[in-house]
Amino acid sequence: MKRNLLMVTLVALAATTVGTATLTARPGGEPSTVIASRNAVPVVAEHKYRMLARVRPLLFWISKDDVGGARINWRGADDGSFGIDLLIGSDPERAPHRINKWGFIAEQVHGDEAQVIGVMKEANEQTVADAEKQLADRSGFTYSAIQGTSTGNQAQSEVTTVRVENDLTFRDIDPLLTLVSTAGKPAGSRAVSTPPGTRPGFLVALHDLVKQTTESCQQSNGTVKAPRSPIQYVYFGALYDLSMSSAEFMKTATIDGRRYTDLVHSDFEIKNRKTGEKTRFQLTYGTRGPLEGVPVTASYQARWWFEVQLFLDDNTRF
Numbered sequence: 001m002k003r004n005l006l007m008v009t010l011v012a013l014a015a016t017t018v019g020t021a022t023l024t025a026r027p028g029g030e031p032s033t034v035i036a037s038r039n040a041v042p043v044v045a046e047h048k049y050r051m052l053a054r055v056r057p058l059l060f061w062i063s064k065d066d067v068g069g070a071r072i073n074w075r076g077a078d079d080g081s082f083g084i085d086l087l088i089g090s091d092p093e094r095a096p097h098r099i100n101k102w103g104f105i106a107e108q109v110h111g112d113e114a115q116v117i118g119v120m121k122e123a124n125e126q127t128v129a130d131a132e133k134q135l136a137d138r139s140g141f142t143y144s145a146i147q148g149t150s151t152g153n154q155a156q157s158e159v160t161t162v163r164v165e166n167d168l169t170f171r172d173i174d175p176l177l178t179l180v181s182t183a184g185k186p187a188g189s190r191a192v193s194t195p196p197g198t199r200p201g202f203l204v205a206l207h208d209l210v211k212q213t214t215e216s217c218q219q220s221n222g223t224v225k226a227p228r229s230p231i232q233y234v235y236f237g238a239l240y241d242l243s244m245s246s247a248e249f250m251k252t253a254t255i256d257g258r259r260y261t262d263l264v265h266s267d268f269e270i271k272n273r274k275t276g277e278k279t280r281f282q283l284t285y286g287t288r289g290p291l292e293g294v295p296v297t298a299s300y301q302a303r304w305w306f307e308v309q310l311f312l313d314d315n316t317r318f
Contacts, residue, residue, distance in 0.1 A: 040081075044076040045073070051070065051310055053095055053309075064094075067094045068318070069088070069310075069313075070087065071085075081110045083108030083109065084204065088103060089102025099306070103119060107203045112152055115150075116149075116200055119180070140163050141164055144159050146158070148235070153196070155192050160186050170318075199232065213227065213247055213264055213287075214287045218288065226244040229243075230242055239272075244269075245267045250262075255296055258296075262288045263285065266284075297309065
């Protein structure tokens, strides 16, 4: 099963049922300490995003706005602990073809220790036709949750699989995590030695790479260059390189009808060190003031037939 990091945050297809499903934990499971501690570091900032989806059933793209959204929480504490949560998903009541594509990832760092949670739905869709077949599948839905811990030069992770009768949306993340937390014995685990400087997850690596760019931009008064060196991170026993292939400073820009100043637009690439598989996405983010390091727009093509764009919109329905 693929566990590409962006596919953890934008996963799988779809159902006709929307709403909170009834979840029943497997008896005898011990609560997960990783999940139980995910709110230990308080939220210090939050932003929401509106989603535009583009679907290509055949030759032409079909676009629809306000089909879902995202929420990013930045966490921090006086002892230096910090974290980032990302919940992102389409809303099948509003999305083309009732696409229900969503994911959650949370990463926290406490000194030399770090914890990661990633949730996704198992799916193998490659075309719109595949997605429509899954819409009609009533045999149940399988979700996998990866929980990882990093300490020093060692990273360990395990995957827990749960099955539910009804498909879930992004609104069901809390009851799903509760189910995962008490689901019993993991389906599998991995451990890997991590070289010095390895970040414990994708979000932390992205935060650090963006921070390098914003600090460079501030020091050079608007001149910006993409960092030469990639940042390495670990996820579920695999090492990845996150690199920035381009960076463009924009003194002013109008995005989604809103005027911004002091932005950087960057192209990113993720490379799996073992397989060589690459994933690309784009971010435009602030460099000064309250939006420093905060994405104002993002785009990612999850499949050849499916692309999402996000726009900063704290008033969106998410």
